[in-house]
Amino acid sequence: MAKNKNTDVPINGLYDEEGKIFTEDAEGTPEGTEAEVVEEETEVSLSQEELYALCRESVCPECDVHKEAEGIRLRALADAENLKKRLLRENEEMKKYAGESVLADLLPVLDNLDLALAHTGGLDDACKNFVIGVDMTRKIFLDAVKGHGLEAVQAAVGAEFDPEVHEAVGTVDQSELGDNQIAQVVQGGYILKGRLLRPAKVMVNKA
Template sequence: MKVTIREEKPKDKNEEKGTVTEKTVEAQSPADGGAESAGPEVETREEPALKVEEEAQKEALEQQLAGAQREAAENRDKYLRAVAELENFRRRTAREFADMSLRAGERILTALLDPADNLARALDAARKMEAEQAGDTLTSFIGGVEMIYQQLVSILEKEQVRPMETVGTVFDPNLHDALVAVERSDVPPNTVVEEVQRGYRLGDRVLRHAKVVVSRAPVAEEKPNENENTQ
């Protein structure tokens, strides 16, 4: 559509009236400018759709993050459990190995106790024999046995094996094995009065119980009945 616009120029000094000019311009109808005027409306309609899509993506990412965090926490818990189980296994294995080594050592040391006791008895018998009949040959024999015995005792002492002192002590079932009880009036009951086999300790542990004889109170003698005597 065409529109005529009138413009009036100011008059010059030589002119009494100004000049009026007309200009025809093409007016843009709504139909012609529809494409441009529809732009903002399209953008306005697209914005909510973009927001919905962004929110959906954000929610999906948050769900993925939460799942990853849960998986990480589960993996960390599994790792800590595995570390704890491994540490417990290491400690248990070390303890079992130490116990096994200790028991093996106890068996070896226990096997040496009887030879040590037998050598001690042989020395006692040889010394008694030497007192009855002196002789260079017997003295040399006793000296050799004494040397072997001391070497064996030295080995036991290095391994912290010590003999128990039992005679005169109170009977203790944790330390002693009572073979027999004898009546004794000169000592309190349950006193060790004789050592049949020596006991040994390995550090604070009992390596071998001592076999002992313990005392008991004498049985009161029954007095004869006076009525029987009068008869």
């Protein structure tokens, strides 16, 4: 009688396809196999500007991209500084000449006072006090506008004509005056804080 062969099967064991016995590890994964780990891919979306920024931060100083980025940065800083200086300068100039339009509107008052004083010749004694009052009013008014930086342009008969502050409205021929000298002041001129507000209108002698 043939003997039956008893095949011992380990209690905790398994056979693989080749009939070899392998055991399970502590985590329940059969030995001899590799655990496959699948990592989820994370999709990152960056704008073109962000990519350039990352590139500029990562490249070496000698890279052309770095040099270009540094040049752009320096130009931006220079432009910002120039803009700041220009705005400050414009702000200061605006404050300095804030009353220019008001003072320009007051100039006809001075013109009329000057005109009144220019025609005081031959008046009787009864009008002298009136003339003195007009002259005092003119001086007070001129002192008031001087407090705001307004000054009269120097223009007198016999003075040299200066095209920077004088405006020639005509010419005359007077032998007692030299060439290019002022023969008559038609209208006074004024300067506001170093800037010409209105030139003095004069007649110029041409010998």
